[in-house]
Amino acid sequence: MSTITTVPCPTCGTPVEWGEQSPYRPFCSKRCQLIDLGEWADEEKRIPGDPAWLPEQDDENEY
Numbered sequence: 001m002s003t004i005t006t007v008p009c010p011t012c013g014t015p016v017e018w019g020e021q022s023p024y025r026p027f028c029s030k031r032c033q034l035i036d037l038g039e040w041a042d043e044e045k046r047i048p049g050d051p052a053w054l055p056e057q058d059d060e061n062e063y
Helices: 030-041
Strands: 006-008 015-017
Touching: none
Parallel strands: none
Antiparallel strands: 006 015
């Protein structure tokens, strides 16, 4: 017996079947995938934590 896993699209909430029939999973469409990519590129989304690089560190490493 095979169960179909369904997840909500992170962008619009539309249910998406998790399988090969959904090429943009976890997104419902290419549009939602690109909206999410744009949000990351515009730094609207970010991973919490300390930054790995600080601009003031550049001055310390100059010769």
